[in-house]
Amino acid sequence: MKYFFLTAVMFVGFKTILYAQSASTPLTALQTIELIKQHVQPQWFDTRTDTIITGNGSDTLKGIATCMFIDMNILQQAVAANCNMIITHEPTFYNANDNPPDFMKEDKVLKEKMDYINEHRLIIFRFHDNAHRNRPDQVMQGLADDLGWKVVNQSPWILEVKKQKLSALAKNLEKHFNTEGIRVTGDPDLEISRLALVPGLAPTLQMHLGALQRDDVDAILVGEAREWEDYIYARDATEQGKKKAAIFIGHMHSEEPGMKYCADWLQTFIKNVPVRFLKDENFWWSPK
Numbered sequence: 001m002k003y004f005f006l007t008a009v010m011f012v013g014f015k016t017i018l019y020a021q022s023a024s025t026p027l028t029a030l031q032t033i034e035l036i037k038q039h040v041q042p043q044w045f046d047t048r049t050d051t052i053i054t055g056n057g058s059d060t061l062k063g064i065a066t067c068m069f070i071d072m073n074i075l076q077q078a079v080a081a082n083c084n085m086i087i088t089h090e091p092t093f094y095n096a097n098d099n100p101p102d103f104m105k106e107d108k109v110l111k112e113k114m115d116y117i118n119e120h121r122l123i124i125f126r127f128h129d130n131a132h133r134n135r136p137d138q139v140m141q142g143l144a145d146d147l148g149w150k151v152v153n154q155s156p157w158i159l160e161v162k163k164q165k166l167s168a169l170a171k172n173l174e175k176h177f178n179t180e181g182i183r184v185t186g187d188p189d190l191e192i193s194r195l196a197l198v199p200g201l202a203p204t205l206q207m208h209l210g211a212l213q214r215d216d217v218d219a220i221l222v223g224e225a226r227e228w229e230d231y232i233y234a235r236d237a238t239e240q241g242k243k244k245a246a247i248f249i250g251h252m253h254s255e256e257p258g259m260k261y262c263a264d265w266l267q268t269f270i271k272n273v274p275v276r277f278l279k280d281e282n283f284w285w286s287p288k
């Protein structure tokens with residue numbers, strides 16, 4: 001694992017030399033990453049996350065796939081679609097820095113996944129921090145576009161929806177994302193017209209409760225949260241008769257539209273390699 005990571009870092013070091021290739025020849029992974037860096041607005045930031053996770057950066061690309069979570073199913077979809085570069089928003093190897101801890105070094109699940117990636121010579125690039133820092137934030141804009149609601153504020157992101165009861169809104173969202181297990185806190189009859197977006201696993205309490213406490217926000221639409229934060233706050237507010245609610249749609253559903261947005265964005269400047277978005281399948285179920 002370490003070997004692949006170091007190899008990737010080495011190749012990134014050679015990027016300027018490798019980029020001297022003509023624009024008409026097929027792109028390598030490193031050239032593609034260089035193009036991405038040039039197109040992030042206002043500018044690319046080097047971060048710990050946004051790097052080649054595994055694979056050979058100087059390989060020529062046959063196709064590029066973007067995805068939210070990179071599981072075995074996505075790997076197989078990418079291979080079937082002839083995409084040898086996968087741009088994923090979240091980690092591949094089950095932890096934040098994609099560097100397995102000691103107890104995972106001999107893990108059979110991890111090994112089989114790694115073997116599949118190597119056997120098919122897949123290059124995996126993580127695009128996380130710069131997707132959020134881009135102008136606009138690709139994850140927020142992708143989710144807003146996907147919902148089709150009017151954006152009324154961008155810091156925090158607040159969307160206006162046709163006024164409806166919380167119960168109806170939650171049902172509509174469940175249908176929209178074709179998922180089971182949406183969680184809701186708040187009075188089902190509460191009328192909702194403005195929601196703040198808190199997709200993914202937003203790292204600070206302020207991003208969650210700071211948005212919900214605003215007078216112009218009825219509810220927050222959350223990816224995942226600690227139960228003793230958003231859930232209990234919204235429940236306390238409801239018991240105090242305050243009109244506040246929270247809807248939890250899961251990390252994947254809340255951020256996945258951002259990676260569809262990313263695929264569309266890549267196609268505006270990557271012309272000689274096909275780019276496609278791969279959709280994650282639901283990865284949990286609830287008893288009926």
Ligand SMILES: [Zn+2]
Binds near residue numbers: 089128132139200255
């Ligand atoms: Zn994210």
